[in-house]
Amino acid sequence: MAHAEGQQHPVAHAGGQQHAHVEGQQHPIGIYLKIWGLLFVLSTASYLVDYFHLQGYLRWSLIIVLMLLKAGLIVAVFMHMLWERLALVYVIVVPPVLLMVLLGIGALEADYTFFTRGVFFMKGLL
Amino acid sequence: MTQAIRTNAVEPLPLPEGVAGIVSDWSSDQRAFKNVPWGKAMMWIFLLSDTFIFSSFLISYMTVRMSATEPWPNPSEVFALTLFGKSVPLLLIAIMTFVLISSSGTMAMAVKFGYEKNKKMTFILLLITAALGATFVGMQAFEWTKLILEEGVRPWGNPMGAAQFGSVFFMITGFHGTHVSIGVIFLIIVAIKVLRGDLDNERPGFLTGRKGKYEIVEIMGLYWHFVDLVWVFIFALFYLW
Numbered sequence: 353m354a355h356a357e358g359q360q361h362p363v364a365h366a367g368g369q370q371h372a373h374v375e376g377q378q379h380p381i382g383i384y385l386k387i388w389g390l391l392f393v394l395s396t397a398s399y400l401v402d403y404f405h406l407q408g409y410l411r412w413s414l415i416i417v418l419m420l421l422k423a424g425l426i427v428a429v430f431m432h433m434l435w436e437r438l439a440l441v442y443v444i445v446v447p448p449v450l451l452m453v454l455l456g457i458g459a460l461e462a463d464y465t466f467f468t469r470g471v472f473f474m475k476g477l478l
Numbered sequence: 479m480t481q482a483i484r485t486n487a488v489e490p491l492p493l494p495e496g497v498a499g500i501v502s503d504w505s506s507d508q509r510a511f512k513n514v515p516w517g518k519a520m521m522w523i524f525l526l527s528d529t530f531i532f533s534s535f536l537i538s539y540m541t542v543r544m545s546a547t548e549p550w551p552n553p554s555e556v557f558a559l560t561l562f563g564k565s566v567p568l569l570l571i572a573i574m575t576f577v578l579i580s581s582s583g584t585m586a587m588a589v590k591f592g593y594e595k596n597k598k599m600t601f602i603l604l605l606i607t608a609a610l611g612a613t614f615v616g617m618q619a620f621e622w623t624k625l626i627l628e629e630g631v632r633p634w635g636n637p638m639g640a641a642q643f644g645s646v647f648f649m650i651t652g653f654h655g656t657h658v659s660i661g662v663i664f665l666i667i668v669a670i671k672v673l674r675g676d677l678d679n680e681r682p683g684f685l686t687g688r689k690g691k692y693e694i695v696e697i698m699g700l701y702w703h704f705v706d707l708v709w710v711f712i713f714a715l716f717y718l719w
């Protein structure tokens with residue numbers, strides 16, 4: 353990360369001190385503006401997926417990839433996860449990742465759920 | 479009997495990076511989250527629990543959506559707006575998305591100016607964030623009104639298809655809208671604190687003896703970005719599916 357040093361940017365005049373004390377998360381404003389722009393582009397892209405009526409696996413993969421990219425950018429830059437210590441990052445990020453795995457397994461099983469529902473509700477008709 | 483020798487640790491203890499850092503932080507027999515104010519760590523823990531609440535909503539939505547035997551109403555058509563005599567799909571939702579993302583951008587900059595102790599800019603940016611949040615809630619109220627009065631959607635049924643559409647929609651967007659509304663209120667509170675100089679003078683907050691510090695702007699920001707984050711998932715999974 354070219355930007356990583358922004359966090360502990362030493363004060364220019366640092367005479368004798370080794371490290372200027374910098375409070376909290378301080379980063380140049382440019383990175384926020386860039387990520388903001390990027391989020392706009394990604395949102396427009398996901399809106400266009402619907403606008404052009406893309407269907408099937410193309411629609412699905414685009415929606416999910418754009419969603420995860422946006423979520424990742426917000427958490428990493430806006431919420432400063434990129435610059436936190438790993439002890440905090442793992443506590444916060446690992447549980448939702450496990451949830452997503454669970455959700456993915458659920459989605460894969462969905463056709464089976466639908467099938468059994470269909471069988472159950474159609475029983476009277478057949 | 480030998481006496482224990484006291485040593486003064488002049489140098490702060492080293493903080494290793496990477497996986498070694500996780501091990502040393504968690505086994506340090508002190509607080510595990512180094513370099514992070516306790517309020518910020520607690521906000522993260524709260525947001526994690528909130529993630530699980532919204533996840534259970536989205537999982538239940540996934541379950542009913544995938545197993546509903548009646549056809550699901552097409553969100554692209556349900557949420558279309560007629561503009562200049564032409565029906566544009568999902569227009570209102572797209573605008574709401576951009577409004578919320580913009581509010582996230584101004585919030586991130588408010589945090590930056592807060593740590594720089596730039597009172598005026600922080601106050602202005604916090605107010606813009608609150609205004610964008612209120613705009614979002616207003617548009618949501620418009621959307622709900624249109625859906626209830628014109629389309630006849632109810633939590634127990636709707637004329638377009640699967641009855642679960644209404645219940646899931648009102649629960650998920652209602653819960654998210656509540657989060658946004660609470661966020662707007664707290665944004666205004668924090669903005670007033672900034673303007674009044676509470677954070678410069680370390681004036682204790684309402685109902686707490688803790689001194690005011692600029693980290694509360696960042697903690698507020700975490701909550702606000704989380705609200706935006708949840709919307710990203712709702713937008714993708716509910717409206718675009």
